[in-house]
Structure formats: C-alpha cells, structure tokens
Amino acid sequence: MVIPMGEQVPLVKAVGLYKAFEGVDVLKNASLDLLPGEIHALVGENGAGKSTLARIIGGVHTPRAGTVQVNGRTVHFHRPCDAIAQGIALIHQEPLTFPDLSVAENIFIGRQPRRHGRIDWNAVHREAAEILESLGVKIDPRAKVRGLSIADQQMVEMASALSQHAKILLMDETTAALTPSEVERLFGILRQLRDRGAALAFIGHRLEEIFEICDRITVLRDGEIVGQRLTKETSIDEILRLMVGRPLAALFAKDVKHAIGSIALETRRLTCAGQFSDITLQVRAGEVVGLAGLVGAGRTEVARAIFGIEKIDAGEIRIGGQAVQVAGPRGAMKKGLALVPEERQRHGLLMPMSVWQNTTLAIVDRLARFGWRRDAMARDVARIGVKRLDVKLRGIDQPIRELSGGNQQKVVLSKWLATKPKVMLLDEPTRGIDISAKAEVHRLVSELAAEGMAVLMISSDLLEVLAMSDRILVMREGRIVAEFPREEATAERVIAAATGQVLRE
Amino acid sequence: MNEVLATGRRTVPRWMATPESITAALLVVAFGVSAAFVPRFLDAAYLLDRSSLYMEVGLMALAMTFVIVAGHIDLSCASILALVGTSIATLHVKLGVPLLPLVFLAPLLGALLGGINGVIVAQLGLPSLVVTLATMALYRGLAQVLLGDHSVSLPAWFTGIERVAIAGTLLPVPLVLFLGLAVALGLVLHKTVFGTWVFAMGTNAEAARYSGVPVAQVTISVFVMSGVFSAMAAMIMISRLGVARYDHALGLELDVITAVVLGGASIFGGRGTVTGSVLALFLIAVLQTGMGVANVKAEYQATASGALLIVAVLMGNCFARFRKWTASKGEGSCSGS
Amino acid sequence: MFRKLTLLLFLVTGTTSCQKREAASNPGTTSVAAAASGPVRVVYIPKNTGNPYFNGVVAGLEKGCKELGAEFFTTGPANPDATSQIPFIKDQVQRGVNVICISPNSSDALNQVFDDARTRGIKVVTVNTDLVGNESHRDAAVYPCDFDTLGASQIELLGSLIHYEGRFAILSSTTDAPDQNYWIQGMKEALKNSKYTRMELVDIVYGDDKPQKSRTEAEGLLTKYPDLRAILAPTSVGIEQAAKAVEAAGVYPGGANARGRGVVVTGLGTPNQLRRYIKDNIITAVALWSPPDEGYVSAYVAVGLATDKITAQTGNSFDVPGFGRRGFGKNNLVIAGPPLIFTKDNIDQYNF
C-alpha cells in the first residue's frame, strides 16, 4: 500500500537500516520517514526491532548498513551526543536519571543555561520549574531524583527532552509506567509539539493509546517493517494481525485437558514495602497462572520475593502446603522453586561461558562428588536440555553470547528444568525472542504443566497470557486487583483491570 | 607498538593470544635472555635460593587469584601478613606460648582477619577496594601498635625454612610448598564446585545469585582464603628473616596484584588462572633476579615492574579488541552471503 | 608469533639499554667479568638510595678504593625497610664481590644472608651502623666516631649553646634505632654530671626520619613545652625539620616570637643540609663526623681484609694515609675519627 506523503519533506529519513547484536539480526532493511507535524507510532511485538530502530536514529547504535538523513542531509551518528546536536531527543524505555543530582539538573545536564560562562542556577531552576509546570507534574526542581517514583522519573526525562526544544522526539514506551491521567497530560503536550511542527515517534504497546494520539502507524515484525498505515484508515484488528503475522488462533495455546492437582505454591498477604502488598495467590500442580499488569505494577518484585531475592516485610509463602522461610535463591531452589528472570542477560546468563556451563550452573553442586565437579555428567545434562528444547547451536561448548536471544532463553529454561523444580516462576519468558522460539517456549510450558508442574507466568504480552493461562491474575500498583478464569478472560477485561478503568460491557 | 600489533594480526592463532601463553612466552624469553647475557645468572643453587624471596608473594598471589577472579581485590593481604607475623612472634616471645601450636594458630588468625574483610564486603555490599584499603591501614597499624618499631627474634630452630631443602634435592621447602599449593589451588579453582562458583560470581554476580550460587558465602570464603594464605606467608617470612616486625612485606600487595594481573586475570573478575599467576610470579622473579645480577639499579626495576603491569593489561585489551574485530568480520561475511 | 618476538625484543633492548646507562653513569665501574685474580671488588649497600648522608660515605669509599686499586660500586634499595637489602646482598654475592660494605637496616634480619656470604669467603663490613648484639655475623664494623662518647659530646655542645641552663627535648629517629638509643643513653648518663644539673631533659620524641612526622613532632614539642629552651636532634632529617619548625614559628633565638632567649636547635646534621639555617642564625652550631672520612677508612678496612693484609681482631691496627694508625677495638670496631662541629665560621669549608 502506498501512502501519500504530500508535499512535506521528512525531518528524518532512515533508509535500509541493518543491525545485528552478537550475530543475531535485529533489524533488517528498515526504512522510516518522520514527517514534521506528525506523531508516528512504531508498534510490534517484543524484540521486533522498534527500540533498535529508535536507538539508531538517536545515535545510540551505529547501523551495519543503511543511512539516516536529517533535514535531507545524511548524518553519521557515532554517539548519542551527535544525534542530540542534530535536534533529536530520545526518551528511553527505562528512565536514565542521575539519582544524586537535582531534578532541575537531570533535566538540563550537559546543557545548563549559562551566563558569563558560568552556570546560571537561577535560570536552571526557573526553566525546570516552567517545563515541569507545563507537563502538569508537581515535582520540586531542587529535590534529588533519588526517591522519585518511576513515573516521576519518566516525567523528568520527558521534561529533559522538551527542554532541548528538539525538532525530533523519539519516545520508547514512555507511557508504560504512567497513570491514565498522566498519560492524558502527556498526550496534550505531544499534540502541542506536533502542532508546532515537530516530528514525533512513539513506541508503545497499548494500541488504544496509539490510536488516540498517533497519525501514522508503522508495524515491525522480526526486525522488518511489515506495514505502514494511516491511523484513520486502519483498525486495531488489522494492526494486531500485522504485528503477529498470523491469525490469532494459530498462537500456541495451553493444553487444558489434563487434571489440575493440589496447591503447589501459595502466598498469603505477602507484602514488601514500596513494592507490593497483600499478595495472596495460589498455583496448583499442573496449572499455569498468568500474572498480568502494567510495567512497574510489582509483578517482577512478587516473583523475586517468592524466590528469596527481595526481602519480605510481612506475609508468608507456602510450598506444598508447608509454610517456608525462603533464604535467598539457593534456599528457594532447594525447596523446588525455579525462576526464569525477566532480564535474561543480566540475571540469567554468564555471557562469556559455554552453553553447558550455563545449563548446569544451578546444579553444579548436585552433580559434584565431594566438591569435585563431574563435567561428563554435566555435559550429558546439557545435551539433554539442548535436545529437549531444540536449542540451535554448534555444540555445547559454544559460548552462550554467540546464541540468538531465543536460544539463550531456551538455555535459561533448560538450566532451571535441570533442577527438577515443582514450581516454575516465569518472568516475561518470551520477551525479545523470535516467533518460532516463542512457540517452542509455549509448547514447553504446556508440556511441563501436563507433567504436573505448577507455573506462575508473568507476561506483558496479553495474547500470550490469554492463550497460556488457566487462570489470570491482574496486578495494579502493587496489588492483585482482579482474577479471571480462563473462560472469562478477555483482552479488554484484563487491560481494564490493569489500568484501573471501568469497563462498560 | 601499534605497528607490531597490526602486522601480527593475521599471523597469530587464537590460542596463542590467551593471557597465560603470553606470560609463558615472556617467561621463556626473559629466562633465555638473562641466561645468555647476564654472567652468573644460570646457577641452579643461586636461582633456587633467590626464589625463596618470592614465595611469600607467590602464596598470597595464589589466594589473590581467587579474590580477583571472584571480582574483588584484597589490598590488605600484606598487612595481614605483618599482623599475623607480629602477633605470633609476640605471643611466643613475650607471653611464652609454645611456638609449634602457634604456627598452626596463625592460619586461623589470618582467616579471622580475612573474614572481617569478607563479611563487610559481602554483607554490606561495599566495594572491596575501599574496605581492604581501610583494613590495609588498620591491620598494619595494629601490628605497629603491638610491636612498635621493635623487632622480635624467633628461636633458632624455627628460622631459616628457606635453607631446608627437600631430601636429596636442592629444592627449598617454601618453593616446594608453593608449587604443591599451586597445584592444589589450581585444581580447586578449575575443577571444583567452589571454583565454578568463584568464576560465576566474577562473571556476573547477579546472575550467579539468581542461579543459586551462595554469593555471600563464596565472597567471604575468598577473603578468608586470602587471609589464610597471607598467614602462611607470614610464617615463612618470619622463619626466613628470623625476626618479626610490623613493616614486614610493606607494599607487597602491589607485587601480589601485579603477579595476578600479569598472569592474565581480569581485574573485573571472571577471568584468570592459577597457572597464569604462577607463571607471572616466576616472570617477575626472573626479571628482577636478572636485573639484580646485571646490577640494574633498583629504581629502573621499579619502573619496569610498573610499566610491565600496564603493558600486560594494554596487550590484553588489544587482543580482546582483535578477537572482537575478527568476530565482527566473521559475522559480517556470514550474513552478507 | 612475530608480534610477540618483536615485543620481547623491545623488552630486551630496554633492559640492555638500562645496563648501558648504568655503566655510563658510574665511570669508575668497569666490566663485570669476575676473575679470581683480578682487583678486589668492593660493593657498598647504603640503607637506601637518596639519603644524602650515604652519598658522602660513597665518595670516601670510592676515593679509598681507587687509591688501593680496588673496584668499587654501590647499589641499594629505595626504601630503608628491614628486609629491603636482602635481594641486593644475594645478588652481589652471586656477582662474586669480595667485600660487602653495608649500612644495615636491621640488626638481626640480615644475619642469615651475611652468614651465607661469609661462607663463600666474602668479607662483610658494616659501616656507620652495626649489628648490635649480632656482631658475630660480620667481620668488622666502621664507626665514623666514638659512639661511646658521642652522647656526652652532644650534651656538652648543647650546654655550651644554652649556657648550661633550661629544659630541652630530644627529637630522635625511630624508637629502636640502636645508635640513637645508644647515644641517648650516653646523653642521659652525661646529664648526671654536676655541670649539667640545671639542664632538664623533658621529652624524647621520634620522627621516624620522615620529614612530615619529624616536623609534626617538632611542632608538638613547641606546643607542649612553651618554656622549651632547646631541641636536640641527633638525626639529619630530624634536625632539619626542627630548624624549619622553629623558623616557621619564629621562636629561634632572635626570632619574632621568641620567648626569652628563644629555642635553640642542635644535634647532628650535614653541612649542606643545614648551611642555610646556620647562615640565617637559626642554628648556631651543629655536630657531625665526616662521612667521606668514614667511607675512606672503610675502604682501607675492606680492601685490607680482602687481601689478608689486615686481620680483623681486637687489638690489631693498621695505617690509613692521612689518618694515622687505626685499630680494631671491642667487637672488631674501627673508629674513623673525632666529630666535627660546624658553625657559621667554618661551614663553607665542608661540602657533603
């Protein structure tokens, strides 16, 4: 489909961008135009390449091939400051703040207003206050950022981007942590900017939001651009279809035929100050419980608390009907828990080490005799894991960093399967992995449940949650706010519960 | 330098670029050059005798390899040596405690001092650099408080362990002890569960914790090890010198760290071998011995040692970049086809 | 492989060029080839390099060895730690020297290395500092002057400067420096003499021969004893810092803040170091023996022992040109000469 461009010259024109990380292509031949006076949405599943595309334009990554033009001139960004100099502001997924500096400084760092060659602090504070005022947030510009909520930090970053008077603004999932009223306020600002002729790119997951604010939507899938639509000419269904690339029915769904057993994991009024409170949930053997909610709702923290990483202030955890004290991940492991963490590279893997070492890290002591490692046995375990999950590699001695994201995730899963757990906590198990690996993971989860394992699955991928869960719990602002059995769960109801909106049916 | 590296790029096989092989090659050449050009260098009795000067550093370097591979650093090891040495000597000479049981008590004292480091680092999550910098001053200060500027002499039967040779050979006891412990610790680091945990922790402490590695215990253990080995080094040093003083091994932590880093360990953790540290220790010993017999002045030796440390790390970085460069080339050609 | 070889070559050339430079800076040193019948080879190992005192000793040794046709060179550690001299001794033994002259950093930690050297026929002569209590581990010792009477002569010098009246403190080096303690003991003995009854020793502090520490201690004395009449510092680092302290505080005799007749500083120090203070009237008089003379006598002892012309035995004596006969006293101790006293009038005659 050809979309009329009108007479406008794009502010940013990216042509044929390629990018690969650790040998995995994350962006293939991506081209994008950002027009002045337009809000342009980039949508796609996790790992589709949206962030990478934005980061190339923002100077964070250098593409392996392709060019970026700004105002019709080809530019070569080697570092973020090159892009900033061209009037491009990029707001990152996670707020990038300096905890010990004041809010005003966080907004103006590197660009503080000066007078007579020295920083004019009065101007810094005054201008910061003005920008925050325009965003409608009540944050003291002199306060330190340490201690602000994620949403406030996100607002500080937004303020920083606005203070640059950037002509090009790229927002990477900026609204994930914001409340609906904050989102509304933000959208007001974005419309103003658009009307002043700025080009905005908006990456998001909530399609309703995107349809509300964006003029044009580009859909990415597996690193490629698969479609571009004007918002007024398309529908959510069409965009969803483009994102997933197949009819929704083809998504792997959990096999619900087998019986669900007794309670394997239970928490009672679990509370962790500042993170979550009063979490009471049960997961039965053979059951997959989905934990849905917005980013920052406290889901990851609940999983970490159960696994003994986060300290619990109140409440209890029961495993197999017994109240237990979980002293750290090691203790949790001994009690039959396993956690596949959200941040695979940071928390799940030892990147320079081989596949077999990673696979057997959690059970290296179990495989040992008198403290001596038995590598032959460990390698056998790794081979079994690789085979069961169909990990694609040259050999089990290959360093894990050379594997693709999906295969890395499979190794994390096989590491935890090797511990023979009774309860599996999966935190965003399919984030950033390709479709086939995703299906593989879903098949495995279904298989494990059929074998009688209890699974608690945190996922921001609504389709995944709906397809895989026997029951769905929804968290908002640190509390469980809704529970739906499989039959009653719909996307609309889950979203409504997660965002706290009243749904009229 | 750059030219050398540039021309060498395509000719060096990957295995040769491993840090230990660089150290080994440097050792061979340093030895060869010293033997060829320095008169009276090649004298087994002399070399073995002089090797005793490095055994204290060597013992501490073995444990420091664990500390550094685990992603930490222990600047206090030489101070632990001094404090253990002065404490044991004081207990014996001033309070009349029999020396033999004290020799076995020494590692316990070392373990305690190392354990203090470990607990502060592990439980409070403070950087080991700052914590051990503080205990470096603290332990050395306590030794000074204990003994002032006096030296305490030890009984004749205890002194001179470095002159005792293993029966029928010229090999002095400290050297044999060091080599034996090096083999043992090499096996521990590279073949046991504990060693695996040390590597896992140094590579990515968070991921290791998530994978059930008892990170706190491993942290404390490596510092305790460092303390124990420093205590053993203390016993050898006071036996070798016949006296205990608070300023024994002053500044020796630099030599220890130099040996470990020169042996290819990454100061950020996750990389390093006992073999590398041992080779690096002998490299330092050969260089200093060669320069000493050649009458090179002490100040040139100091400058050379400092430069050697930096050059070793820079070379490591160059190799890493080279490897990355070849890897990216490979990646480029693969996906281009 | 090529890369590594080139690098090693670089290292090697680096090492050899160091050697060359080393040889160039010491023109008196000839090739290192060791021949049994060649000239006597004497090495001197000072406490540490960079200590000006030992540069005087080196000059004297060099002169003496040259006259006697012996080969002389010096090497030493950068820091005066108890153990820092050990590798240097071992290396010199291996290089096959005939005599090791040394100012030992420890009176007991070096015994074993000395024994080793002596079993190989190498003579060990301690210079300036002796192995107190371990004299059997060396062949002979050379003292620059009679240490038995030094303490008394220091008290006499001090007394003459303060008219035998007033409170004074001693600023020493380290708490267990044997010589310092021996002298201080001598001073205390001398103070019992009725001539000094109106002089009172109020404190002994230790500056560890470190400038910062010595300075702090000297300033501490001025604070603690407002009526202090003198600081006696029998150490070259200490006396300079004491002089600086009284200068900075302006309490030297005639100074702006001097109470009464001011604070006198005296003790032991080299003329070069103290020239300015003496010329500025901050210090009136200071004593020291002559380090070059000490080195010169040491050279005669060293070469004489190595060639068996002298036997180290109490009562034996030998000739040193310009010094007359010198003899081995108790414990084979040789005394180089009497102490010198430097004042404004004679200081320009000395350069060490």
Next chain:
Amino acid sequence: MNNRWRLVEVRELPTLALWVLICAVTALVQPKFLTAGVFRSILLWIPLLVVVAMGEMMVMLTRGVDVSVGSMMGLAGMAVGIALRDHPGIGVYGAMVLGIALGATLGAVNGLLIAYGNVPAIVATLGTLGAYRGLVHIVSRGVQVDEYNLPRELGRWSIDGPFGQTLVPWVVVFAILAAAGTLLFLRFTRVGRDIYAIGGNPEAAWLRGIPVRRVTFLVYVLSGLGSGLAGVLYASRFGTINPAAIGSGFELIAISAVVVGGVSVFGGSGTVAGVVLGCLLLGTISTALTVLNIADAWQGTTYGLVILVAVIFDHWMGTRFRKA
C-alpha cells in the same frame, strides 16, 4: 531555602561532629591543644592534602580511583627541586608552573590509559604508582635536593602569608584557592556537573550525550595537576626533597580524606566542603595524636578505622534510599 548555597550537607554533619569531639577531648586532656601553635601546625599540615584530595575527589566522583597521586607528587616535586637547583634562572614561579604542568602530564598518561586504553583505573594507577616512583629515583639519581639548593622565596611560602608572617601562610592560600577553584568548577561549569553525572550513572551519562571519555580523561589530568602543585608545596614546606620520602604513601591519606569527607564510594555524590572537612579531620587527628603523646603507631590504625566507620556509616544512611 536555597540549598545551593548550603556549604555543609547532611552527610558532613557527623564528620563535623567527630572533628569537634576530637578537638574537645584533646583539649580536655591537653589544654595546650588550644593554642595558636597547634592551629598553625594543623593549618600547615593540610594544604598538601587538600590540594591532592581535590583531584582525588573528582576522580572518585566518576567512580574511579587514582593511587598514583603520591608518586606524581614526588616526581613533580623532584623535578621542581632539580630545576631550581640546576637552573635557578627559571625562578620559583617558573618552577611552580613546571611542577603543575608536569603533574598534569603525568595525570594525562593515567587518563589516556584509563579513558582511551580501557585499562581499569586501579590497575593503571597501581602501575604508574610504581613507575613514577622509579622515575623519581632515576631523575634524581638517588640524590636528594637540599634546602640550600632552593631559593629562599620558596621556603618563605610556608612562613609568610599575604598579611605578613601571620597564621595564614601562602601555602594555605594556595590550598584555599585550589579548593575554591574546585568548588566553582564543580558547581558552575557544565563539565563539573558532568563529573557528577558520570559517577551517578555512567550509562545514562553517555546516552544523554555527555562526552564520558573526555571528562574521564580530564579528571585524571586534574588529579595529576593537583598532585603537581602539591609537589611544589612540599618543596616549600619541607625544603628537602628526598626521592624516597616525597609523597610516598600519600595516596592512602588522600583517599581517606575523600572517603571520610563523604564522597560516595559508588561515585556521583560528594562536596568540596566535605572533603576539606575530611582533610581537616585527618590533620587534626594526626596533630592530636602527637600532642597527646600517643605513639605514632596508632596513626595507621586510626586512619583505617576512620575510613571503615565512614563507609559503614554511609551504607547505614544509604540503605533507606537505595533502590533494590
């Protein structure tokens, strides 16, 4: 309330309290502690430390460490001494410029290795600690420069001040200027703020377009510069420049002062006032130990304890704020 003019932050209050406590206890035990002489002694003790600690502070703010400061100070001081001895024509101010420039050059070598050579700061500066100290011995040929080799004027800096021979000699003025300069630099220039930002969140600093390498390079140059100035001041204060003595072990004292002064061991926070206070505290402790006749042996112990207490206290304060 305008907190930008608040000189003392909350973190520094305990340090201040500790300082007052030490002064009080010492004065009670030894009333002579409260005399002008002691005050002067402390004032003369700390300028060297302040000058070095300013540079070390900036390094530690970026999460780095510079353990070569003592050796840089030694090399710069020795070069100044040799220059004044062998070429008196350059004059004391010429020598001062030489010392500072040499210090900055030595710091630049560290900076190059760390910022552009990717050598970890601790390894690079440990290496130069040894190498520079060796160079001190090499350039001096092991011979110290004596007081009489140096022009009078240099020594007078430690005695005379802008108001004559008063309590505030020139070396103190230099230290005050160095501290004030650092304060203004850190507070009123963008680069100064970048230093805090880099330490606070290095990744964010890069993504926000801060030239991380250039700033990192700069802090090591500044650390060298401070050490160079300290070398000049050393020559003035002690007169004798001994290759083994000048600046050796100074890195421990400087790092102690910075840590005690409240600079976070994780980088990103800390104030000039705090570090000056840290210097004052260490100087006071050192002088108090002397005045109280406590054996010098306790000095190391005290420093070690003070650092430990400071970092543990920071941790205790910080646990309430630190994110998981």
